[in-house]
Amino acid sequence: MDIFNGLMLGLSTATTLSNFTYCFFGVFLGTAVGVLPGLGPIATISMLLPFTFGLPVDTALIMLAGIFYGSQYGGSTTAILMNLPGEASSVVTTLDGHEMAKQGKAGRALAAAAIGSFFAGTVGTLFIAVAAPVLAGLALTFGPAEYFSLIVLGLVTSMVLTSGSLLTAFGMALLGMIFGMVGTDINSGFSRYTFGSANLLDGLDFVVIATGVFGLGDVLANLQNEHARAASVAPVSRLYPTREDWRRMTAPILRGTGIGVALGILPGAGVLLASFSAYAMEKKISRRPEEFGKGAIEGVAAPEAANNAAAQTCFIPMLTLGLPGTATMALMIGALVVQGVQPGPEMLTQQPALFWGLVVSMWIGNLLLLLLNLPLVGMWAKLIAVPYRYLFPLICVFTAIGVYSINNNVFDVYLMALFGLLGFFFRKVGAEPAPLILALILGPMAEEYLRRTLLISHGDATVFFTSPVSLGILAITVLLLMSILSPHFRKVREEGLQEAD
């Protein structure tokens, strides 16, 4: 099927009245929950998952995409209005975005973010439509050795781009792999780490762990210093960018989109890298670098465009290889598996309506975001101002019901409470949980591909270096690790990531 027919098929899937309505609800709910302070995209998506359970697969998937974009944009709104980045990739947005808000230009900053995101989202979607089929075809030629190397690359990238020390991130990734082993070993039927409990035979449910560590863990951490949380919300004024704004932000949006599209494909944490690089580049080539950090609209538009373009193209490794690029993507895979869809190269050929429907609804999600957010921005600002003491009991309820409804099993609720405590512990000791979440999905895949590789090669591990694709991927991994040990990059990484917590 060529791209045009594919897009047409997608359009007919995504624009049925019910699918369109659910996409709208997804965007709406995603933004509404995403703007709440202290709720990053992971917590938002996992809280909203039960809303998709009763739906047909294509509708559920489309609504999920809507929730995903809504939560991303909601994060930018909190970043600009409150100086609270919901996740690491919106840290850069706070630099100039909140500065603009303080100068009374909050509306224009939000508009710049929305317009930049929409443009980048459109380009990103087109890029997926063109590149994903090609990559999926390529992926079918990959053997287990290539997959294993890709997984190693993904894990290393996520460690390198995590704030805090590399050693801690490495430990968190290993811990995620150990948690991933719980349950029945698919090859031998042997149960591992189940301690005789039938509830653990199917393994630890990924969504339960993510909700516990991120959703509940955040609540516990936020309640530690309630008195210090009196963050103020900047008032929203004039929404529409001036002619001067348009002139200043057009080129940065274009450049940010380019950077985002390219970096988003990297497994690991391409989204984060994209927004940081776009900001750094604008600052470097600007004629007025001294304005950056003091409310330059370029410093909002470029990273937001990059952020969104990368958020779009990071669907590519997920859809074509079945490998999540970020912790949020890992959660999306978890959600798809709950729906009975296994993302991977076969998805495009076996469920084309699903694949193209998703691609088109991504674009529709972006369009709805633009239409929904600019007029409703006053309402979002009010939502942000809800005091936390009213908010957190509701978060507890939604996470508890959400987790329960995955398998209708109360065991998952207890498990979430336990992992909430663990998430709190990680925050207390300064360990970022993102690599753990990614490794929870990638760990079992790594074991499976390692096993297959060694089975085919009769136990000869040199096969990872004799396959050119695998060798190339491992070379990139080593370069990445070497670069982090070089003093120059280390300094940049520390400066860039230290505020990400």
Add this chain to the structure above:
Amino acid sequence: MKATQDVALGVFFAAIGIVAGAIALTYPFGTPSRMGPGFFPVIISVLMTVTGMAVLLRAYRAGSPAIEPITWRSVVIIPLMITAFGLTIDRLGLPLAVLLLVVGTAAASVKFELSWKAAAGAAIFSAICALLFVKVLGLPIPLAGSWLPFSG
């Protein structure tokens, strides 16, 4: 050594690594060309233990930030109330279990105070949840559980 961030994390990593490794050693190990169920866990557990030791070594040589004092109230109450929610959802039904969870977790805040307004708000919220999740979304959760006299 003081109980700093790295000390706690290092001990945690190493303990998990040692326990997971000890358990994994009882699983069939296999050979590289035919990996048994214990093969990968043993490798990862050894790496985990070594990483834990390395974090401890780093704490010993370079020091690390102290763990901030913990306000235990919320850390104890919230997981406890969520566990209580799990125990009651089938027995009391969704609305009452939600009401219990909302009021119980709200008590974890230092700013918590009993008021009619808040109680009414919690009751209305529970009713909305019941409508939304059970009636609109159709999740198979009972509205009235087995502990209530009028349940079916």
